[in-house]
Amino acid sequence: MSNLSAPTSVSTPVVVPVSRAVMWLVGTAIVAFALYYFIGVDQGAYSIFGKDMHIHEFVHDARHFLGFPCH
Amino acid sequence: MERKLILRGALAGAAAGLIAFVFARIFAEPQIQAAIDYESGRDAAQHELDHAAGLPVEHAGHEIFSRTLQANLGAGAGIVLFGVAMGALFAVAYAICLGRVGKLRPRNLAMLVALAGFLGVYFVPFLKYPANPPSIGHEDTIHDRGNLYLAMVACSIVLLIGAVLLGKRLQPRFGNWNATLLAIAAYVAIIGVLMAVLPSVGQLAANVEEFGRHATETPLPLTDEKGTIVYPGFDADRLYAFRLYSVGAQVLLWGALGLIFGPLAERLLQPRKANTEHPEPVHNA
Ligand SMILES: [Zn+2]
Numbered sequence: 001m002s003n004l005s006a007p008t009s010v011s012t013p014v015v016v017p018v019s020r021a022v023m024w025l026v027g028t029a030i031v032a033f034a035l036y037y038f039i040g041v042d043q044g045a046y047s048i049f050g051k052d053m054h055i056h057e058f059v060h061d062a063r064h065f066l067g068f069p070c071h
Numbered sequence: 072m073e074r075k076l077i078l079r080g081a082l083a084g085a086a087a088g089l090i091a092f093v094f095a096r097i098f099a100e101p102q103i104q105a106a107i108d109y110e111s112g113r114d115a116a117q118h119e120l121d122h123a124a125g126l127p128v129e130h131a132g133h134e135i136f137s138r139t140l141q142a143n144l145g146a147g148a149g150i151v152l153f154g155v156a157m158g159a160l161f162a163v164a165y166a167i168c169l170g171r172v173g174k175l176r177p178r179n180l181a182m183l184v185a186l187a188g189f190l191g192v193y194f195v196p197f198l199k200y201p202a203n204p205p206s207i208g209h210e211d212t213i214h215d216r217g218n219l220y221l222a223m224v225a226c227s228i229v230l231l232i233g234a235v236l237l238g239k240r241l242q243p244r245f246g247n248w249n250a251t252l253l254a255i256a257a258y259v260a261i262i263g264v265l266m267a268v269l270p271s272v273g274q275l276a277a278n279v280e281e282f283g284r285h286a287t288e289t290p291l292p293l294t295d296e297k298g299t300i301v302y303p304g305f306d307a308d309r310l311y312a313f314r315l316y317s318v319g320a321q322v323l324l325w326g327a328l329g330l331i332f333g334p335l336a337e338r339l340l341q342p343r344k345a346n347t348e349h350p351e352p353v354h355n356a
Contacts, residue, residue, distance in 0.1 A: 014170030015340060021073035025163045028077050032163070035156035039149050045217020057135040061142055062149025065099045065317045067193055067202035069216035069272075 040068035072339075077162045079335045080328075084158015087327035088151035091320045095150060099316040100142050102309060103204055107138070109305065110206035116293055116302040124296070150320070158328055161188055165336065172235065173247070177340050178333035185329025187231055193321045195227035196220060199266045202317035207289050207305060211277045219269060226265055234258040 018025065040063055042048060043056035056063070063070045118128050136145060165184050172180070200220045208216065238254035245253060272278065273285040285291070289310065293302035 016073045016076070016166040016169055018167060021166065024073045024077065025166060028159050029163050032156040032160040035152055035159075039153050039156070041217055041221065045214050045221075054135060057141065058145040059149030059152075060136075061100065061103050061146035062095075062153065064103060064204055065095050065146075065202060065313070065320055066150065066153055067197055067200075067220075067317055067321070069200065069203070069208060069213060069220050071205065071208050071210060071213065 039063070040066060044068070044070060073166050075339055076166045076336065077159055079339065080158040080160075080162025080165065080332060081155050082158070083328050083331040083335065084154040084156070084161065085151055086154075086331055087158065087324045088154020089147075090327045091154065091324035092147045092150040094323050095146065095316065095320045096143070099313065099320065100146070102313040102316065104138070104142070105309060106204035106206050106305075106313070109309075113206065113290065113293060113302050120293070120295055120301065150324075154324055154328070157188060157192065157324070158332070161185065161328055161332065164188070165332070169340075172239070173242070177337040181333035181336055182329040185325045185332075187235075188328070189321060189325035191228040191231040192224060193325075194318070195231075195262060196223040197318065199223050199269060200272065201314050203288075204310065204313040207287075207310070208272075209278060209281075209288055211281075212272065212275050212288070215275050215277075216272055219272070223265075223269065227262060230258055230261055230265075 016025075038055055039059050043053050044063070049055075060070065121128050161184055164187070165181065168180060168184060169177075175183070200216070200223055234254040234257060237257055238250050241250035241253050244250075271286050273282075273287045278285070278288060282291075290305045292300040292304040295301050
């Protein structure tokens, strides 16, 4: 991977060598997907807190116009 | 560097989400309210029919949050947090793409990643399973609808990444322009087959059983036992307006995300130009 961070002629060089940044990149992606899941899916198609509907009802309108299936 | 990019992505996403929310609050919210009113009216009409037929009448559960809270605070929080999530994901994709996808200015790359996000996360899935206002969608099918939608989102994102990789592989042989066109063609062909193969929501077993064969779950007119229409079907113009505004909100969200993130990233990356001869190993933010 180290060769990727070497100077290149392209206008934007590789600035984030994946080997070193992998923890941050993967961690961020996981958090982002979790947020996506709670805004769009939980207490609808799936529910990890049982029958509670607070999140669903709170973000309900957002769910509809962000394109998620709802009721 | 990656931490600085992710932070900027999340902030740009929050700002973009706020812009999309203001748009949605003005244009989409009245459509949602009208759809909820339609639903209540339809439920009342259904109750009367059931009552006349001597069937047990279902009563709707109580509401947890008021409509005012849902339409303002709830919708706002939902869209802004969606913006933050997409901004963070955007920054991850951007960091990986930096320097690996040809000669692009940081700003132009930001717009391309935003376009990819719009298409992959929202618009391509929308083409098969479009956004629906309240009252469209049956409770019994939410599990299947949810799965189909998520499958569509996952496939469109994965295929989009595949198309970029394919384009990169074809580029040395066919040149930039033709390689891009070939990659797009491959993406469209595969996603087209996928859309043709996946069932539309109206074809789900629970729907066919209860309502017969229809393409969608959009409510048809409610009729009594003589076939007289006692309550109209869902207004087609309202459905169109809702979907148009839904697309509009996403165009705004991803467009603003790219436009805000681009200059931020450029400013972050520009100082490095001075010493590209001896680039520092990645700084930790
Ligand atoms: Zn709903």
